[in-house]
Amino acid sequence: MSGKRLGAILVGALLLASCRGGDGAAPQEGAGGIKVDAGVTKEACPNAVDKSKGCIYLGTISDLTEGPFKTLAVPITDSQKAFWKRVNDKGGIGGYEIDVTKYVKDNKYNPQIHNQVYQEIKGNILALTQTLGSPTTVAILPDLEKTPMVSVPASWTSLWGHEEVVLESGANYCVESMNTVDYAAEKMGVKSVMAVHLAGDYGDDAAAGAKIAAEKRGLTFENVTTQSGQDNQGGAIDAVVSKKPDLVILTTGPTDAAVIIGQAAARGFKGKFIGTSPTWNPGLLKSPAAPAIKALYMQSAPWKAWNTESVGHTAMRAALPGVTPNDGYTAGWVWAYPLKAALEKAASNKDLTRAGVLAAVRQLTSVDYEGMLPSGAGNFSASPQDALFRQSTLYKPDDAAPTGVTLVEDFFTGSTAKDFKFEKPCYQ
Amino acid sequence: MDEFLQSLIRGLGTGSIYSLLALGFVIIYKSTQVISFAQPAFMLAGAVLVSYLSPAVSFVGAVLVAAVVIAVLALGVERTVLRPMVGKPVFVVAIITIGVDVVVRVVTNAFIGLDVRQVGDPWGLNTVNFLGAEVQQRYLVMIATTAVVTVALFAFFRYSRIGLAMRAVAYDQEVALAQGISVGSVFALSWALAGGLAALAGVFVATGAGVDQQLWIVALKALPAIILGGLESLGGAVVGGLAVGVVESLFGTYQGDFAPWLGSNFGLVAPYALMLLVLLVRPYGLFGKKEVERL
């Protein structure tokens, strides 16, 4: 091929560049004089309640088939679908309805897949109503910031407190563990603490919080990393049984937790276990470990369980008739509130562009969680230190409760978390 | 000493699970020269099936039914998916088994649902005093069951017609064919046996806490086991599986005190380290045979 011909083709190609479909749309005037860009259409949503309204598309990237969090991810996704349907039934936002069904993708809990599916849908959505997992979300974080794309995490790591585009809700694992240790020290007289956790932001964050609280109170502290898998808990069990701490802070999966609690108890361990919410699954109450779990285990949680009486909880149960109760639903529902508030704020600012939504987020001094979180929660305008939500709750196993747990301690902040200077993610 | 004995028995217990899995791998390998990566899926499917059946037909009944059903499923997979591949390169076939694993596992996952499922075994976490140490009953059951299964398998291969046929095929396919042995049936039967063994192993794994969709990962522990024992040796598979379990358990108990620099949870990869060491000395595993090359 002659150089001339090649050159001609390259020039042609460069000219074609202008034909290439853009990833972002230029801002334009939408319904009701609201400025919009990507992810917002004049056409109605596919399943619109009111066909005359436009549509705001929100994306969901979750762990829907093979990954380790499928049993939480599926209810979270379904719950948010119900949440936004309720918003639409009540008239939508600023003349628009919200669709969360068209751009749902499975990340298999793999950062690379997460990024790929995000790239696929990012041109068509205004924001992400769910991005599950933190290594996965970190993989798209630079892009989220650059776009800017406001997103709702499905995880409680303390990293999110420092990310402007991420709309976290409730106490993070770090704070939750501080509160747990404070509670155990004060109410149960615990003198020694061991954190048994999976490696990574989830477990490391909780272990970091537990360590901070234990050191502040002068308790002995042990750190034990384990790996997921029922046959992989031998080392953790050995550590628990031989060191005999008064309290074990668990951050693992449910079956891992059941194995550790059950076997440690079988080998004579008498101390207490308190696990973060992902350690719990109602199915554990039917497992061989159930007696040990009932005797030794408590669950810490960032908010209250499925059957709580609050406006939000009641609305959620009404919106999800016939489902097996699961606190994945509760989590999905709670997480959606700040995005709703931001969209409403942006609509009232007449700017539903991506930049407009981010600007609206910065104006949120509090979010109305309809009683699912205490008033004052959801401050996105202040510095991370000031905005950090520091209250959590404690539950214990209960066969009678729909999700297998009943409340022991309502929202509280321990002294450690209250004074804690939140300058960087705890696990770093 | 109690600690050691307990650790040892736990290791033998989980090791017997690995042995069951390893037996399945080796049975398929001996007859078809293929490593079946579909074993993890069959294992998960077995455990899930038992969790559905045991309330209706009792635990033991459920295990028997599930082992048979999974065996039939494996046989069906062999007949439909693997049969066209007879004589094709073994690694291509191995990749096909990965495809099978994905399909079976995803469908099985759909039946796990949101809650951890229980297999309903009678032992729970009850312990019994064994030579002065408190050990869990279920570990003793696992060890005993594996022993019975192993003896039964050996008897099957030694005395039954079809078992002899399987050995003949493993020894030399062409000669077996010339002797009028249906090599196809042997392939199918080996898959069925391996499927049943995997189902049994899956149930045992689930006795502690229940069935979730990550259960399948346990099956990978059988890989160092079969290499340790030697790919062609059934006895080697059993010994290899037990060795992996014991090494894992003892490392879990003592490594933190004696060799913390190896990092936390080194016990979980210790079988691989052991495997490498063994192969440095014996490139064909502990019980494998060195082939004599002919020109």
Added chain:
Amino acid sequence: MSADVRAPTEAPSTSVLEVTDVRLAFDGVVAVDGVSFSVEEGELFAIIGPNGAGKTSIFNVLSGVYRPQQGTVRFRDQNLIGMRPHRIAAQGMARTFQNIELFSHLTVVDNLMLGRHNHMRYGALSAFFWLGKARNEELKNRAAVEDVIDFLELEQWRRFPVGLLPYGVQKRVELGRALAMEPKLLLLDEPVAGMNVEETEDMARFILDVREELNIPMIMVEHDMGLVMDLADRVMVMDFGRPIRTGTPAEVQQDPDVIRAYLGEQHKSVTP
């Protein structure tokens, strides 16, 4: 037929190969015992004997595949015992195999080029960039391979993967691969086994050409008595791993021990 048979008692200094008292056993089963012989420059030395007599085992000792428990092998004044096969090949020993051992996925040209492996002097780095050295060496050796192709009349098969070729042609390619090594000694393991009459005649012609035009000494293991008696300068007869007689074809044919061992009692003489 060549008549210039060398006397078996020539001075040892001209020997290409000297095998002395070799013994090889596998797990106590003796394959070869008490084997001694030498091969002279330009000689065609044949080894015959019934199946299982240990002929191929001798080849495997010579090319380093098996290591004998006892005895010495000197090849052009080098001790071969303990040397690995590729080192022995580099010393100039080439061989063909009883059951064809070609690289069946590769073409004829590539199989022959593999014969030139040790004649090409360039490494992986120059191979990557295919500049200068690698390219020149490849071209030069390709020319040498074409000579072999001409010599063995393999032109029409050049590009075929050898696995697809007829049996007789494969045997010829294997001879070609050995010749491409420019050997100092060529071992032929049953070069005409399984061939039809025409193929056998072709092969015999090529073996003669090798001797007369290229002057390469050869050791041949063969069952075809006619071929052996026609071509060989000297013959060693083996039975049960032991040599029972070494001499010219005429001498061997008359030996009563040979006749008994090889053909049974009834036969009075060996006829081609």
Added chain:
Amino acid sequence: MKRPTTIKGRPELYTSYKQDMGFLNTRPKRAWSGGLVVVALVLPFMITDDLLQLLATGFVAAIGAIGLNIVTGYAGQVSLGHAFFLAIGAYTGAALSGPETGRVIGFGITSLPIWLLASGLVAALFGVLVAPVAVRLRGLYLAIVTLGLVFLGEHVFREWTSLTGGPGVGRPAAVPELFGVRLDQDNGMFTAAQQLYLLMFVLLVIFGVLARNLVRSRVGRAFAAVRDRDLAASVIGVDLTKYKVLAFAVSSFYAGVAGALLFVVNGFFDPGSFNLLLSVQYIAMVLIGGAGTISGAIMGALFITLLPRITRELPTVLPFISGDATGVITVFQLEAVLYGVLIIVFLIVEPRGLFGIWVRVRNYWRTWPFSY
């Protein structure tokens, strides 16, 4: 061997070794390759960034697959340890080019040629270290021992958090800077995706050509000899140990290069990425593409990289599948099942892989004016 070199009237045989042994020795090959290069160069101006990123990842995977193909397809040593070498490359590249003041180890050497070469070399070094164990083993023993490397590697990467950031946390990938230009950032003329696509394409062409040269050389022939019949190979003078070690070294070098580039498009990776599944994916690339061919490895890598995207698009044309996340079979489960089914069906129908299909297509057109 001294015989007259011009017997009989076959002039082209003696004047054409150079052309015969040339890189693209036939006209159709040149035409095809030229056409493909032009299409590849035009694509970034035709398709959207998400597809470009996917293709860029596919090109990198192709470099890795070529590497695995050298040890497995050419030299016949089946390795399930490729993920380990990819990891070595990824961490070498990321550590060399990472900022010196970051949370994880970094040396601030952002120039791509330097860290890329270093990644390849460090991985190759590990390949050479591993090879002495590997050369003694055959077939599945080798496969599972190399798999052991992956598990031991995972353990080390999990524990060495100052390098890897730790599981579930991870670290940024290597910084692709060429002559002072950051290729992972948009600039006035091109988007990051376009730049990375072109970078990966150029690198694939370079590493593809180098590999092609290697496999047609005496080294490549020695690999094939070791694969087809190792004892015969040694008897004709091929040093088995040397070439097995060399095959591992070259393969690991390619894996190191690919590993360093693999997460550049993503910008981020964590130790969990380098597991059995990754190794298996590369084996699948080699087998689906067609073992023992460079173009097959490239086709296989693109196929496996694009397959998930294809399976995500397929269900949208099947109206009876709902988009719900719950239900007996959801669209997502269908995607996952399709992935498995497509691999099964493909390998049953065409066990020789994509290259086999290509050969058939080519043979079909043999009588076409382009004589092959």
